[in-house]
Structures are given as C-alpha cells and as structure tokens.
Amino acid sequence: MITHLSKNRGLTLLELLMTLIIVGIINAFALPSFGRTLSQNQLTTQANTLITGLNYARSESIKRGHPVVIRKTGTQWENGWRIFVDLDRSTAAKTNSFDAGTDLELRIYEALPPHYTLRGNNNFVNFIRYEPTGLSNNIGSFALCDNKDSDNLPQPWTAKLIIVNRAGRARIGRDTNNNNIPEREGNIDMVSCTVSPF
Structure with missing residues (x-):
C-alpha cells in the first residue's frame, strides 16, 4: 500500500507578520474611538444623575406641598449633594440649609469621580430650591466637565x-x-x- 503523507503547514513568518500588522492598524483606529465613546457615556451618566435629582426634587416639592432643596454637601457640587424637604424656614440661617432635627432628608448623592467638575452659575452657587408649585427659585445652569487634563476648559465631547x-x-x-x-x-x-456658564 502506498500511503501519502500530508504535510502540515503552519504559518510562515511573513504571514504572521502581516497578521500582526493588520491587527495593529485596526487597534490604532479602534481603541481611541472606543475610549472616547466610553468617556462620553460616563459624562452622559453623570449629567443624567443630576437631571434625575433635579426632576425628583421638583416632583417631591409638588407632591409634599413644601419647598424641596438640593444643596451641595462640600465646597463644590462635584463633592456631592443632598435633597431635603426644607420644613424649618423659621430663620434666614435655617432657610435652604439642612437641619437634621427638623428637615426631612430624601436623598444623598455621592461625589463625582475625581476628574469631574460640576459648577452652578451665580444663581445656583450653593443650592437650588423648588417651591410647591414646581417652580425653581431662579433660572440658571450647571457646567459638568470631564476634566482629566486639569485645564478647566471644555474640550469636544468632555x-x-x-x-x-x-x-x-x-x-x-x-x-x-x-x-x-x-x-x-x-x-x-x-x-x-x-x-x-451664564
């Protein structure tokens, strides 16, 4: 009987190098795009967290018939914030400030990741208050930035x-x-x- 021996061929060095080059080119284009998409999603999540808190405070003020305040818990908004029903408004010092003995705490939001900044404009430096009608104490805005480069300037997608x-x-x-x-x-x-911001 004649048996034919089949040769098992592996990859040649040239084929292996070409494969590695192609994979490298694909990674060079895909990884930065993936990283930017991931950063954008994290920024959107942080913005949605703030908007959810604002909507929650507004709805609670209407439902409860009392002012509801969102107040930063640290020196800046990115350090976190607290939502509470402002029941004790007997003095100027107690108005829009959380008093554990009389006010009703609804939620506490933790600090944002270290490289994020969240700043309210002059109308929302320390707090925003919702009245029982659902109106806010003022108009204004919050600037949220992914500030990894620490230059405090908004870059595209950040x-x-x-x-x-x-x-x-x-x-x-x-x-x-x-x-x-x-x-x-x-x-x-x-x-x-x-x-x-304005």
Whole structure:
C-alpha cells in the first residue's frame, strides 16, 4: 500500500507578520474611538444623575406641598449633594440649609469621580430650591466637565451644560454649531468648566 503523507503547514513568518500588522492598524483606529465613546457615556451618566435629582426634587416639592432643596454637601457640587424637604424656614440661617432635627432628608448623592467638575452659575452657587408649585427659585445652569487634563476648559465631547428654566425644568444644553461643546445663551460656546456658564 502506498500511503501519502500530508504535510502540515503552519504559518510562515511573513504571514504572521502581516497578521500582526493588520491587527495593529485596526487597534490604532479602534481603541481611541472606543475610549472616547466610553468617556462620553460616563459624562452622559453623570449629567443624567443630576437631571434625575433635579426632576425628583421638583416632583417631591409638588407632591409634599413644601419647598424641596438640593444643596451641595462640600465646597463644590462635584463633592456631592443632598435633597431635603426644607420644613424649618423659621430663620434666614435655617432657610435652604439642612437641619437634621427638623428637615426631612430624601436623598444623598455621592461625589463625582475625581476628574469631574460640576459648577452652578451665580444663581445656583450653593443650592437650588423648588417651591410647591414646581417652580425653581431662579433660572440658571450647571457646567459638568470631564476634566482629566486639569485645564478647566471644555474640550469636544468632555462637557455638558444642564440648564434649569423658571418652571424648574432641567435640560441638556444644545450644540447647534456641531463642535461638540455645549452652548450657553446666545449660542456662545461654553468657555470654562469652573466659572459661571451664564
């Protein structure tokens, strides 16, 4: 009997090098895009957390018939915030400030990741209050930035502007010029992550 021996061929060095080059090219294009998408999703999650808190405070003020306050818990909003029913408004010092003995705490939000900044404009420096009618104490906005580079400037895909109108409704700021930086009033790009957006 004649048996035919089949040769098992592996990859040649040239084929292996070509495969590695192709994989390297694909990674060079895919990884930065994936990283940016991941960062954008995390920023959107943080913005949605704030908007959810604002909507919750507004609905609770209407439901309970009392002012509900969202107040930062640290020196800046990114350190976290507390939502409470402001039951004791007997003095100026107790108004819009949490008093554990009399006020009703509803929720506490933890600090944002270390590289995020969240700043309210001059109307929301320390707190935002919702009246039993659902109206907010003022109009204003919050600037949220993923500030990994620590330059405090909004870069494309790294900033969100959360705007609160007089009716107390919160929305994300628009980007009508498509440069991926949100715009404040007058269609002017947001210029800082740590200064009043408008």
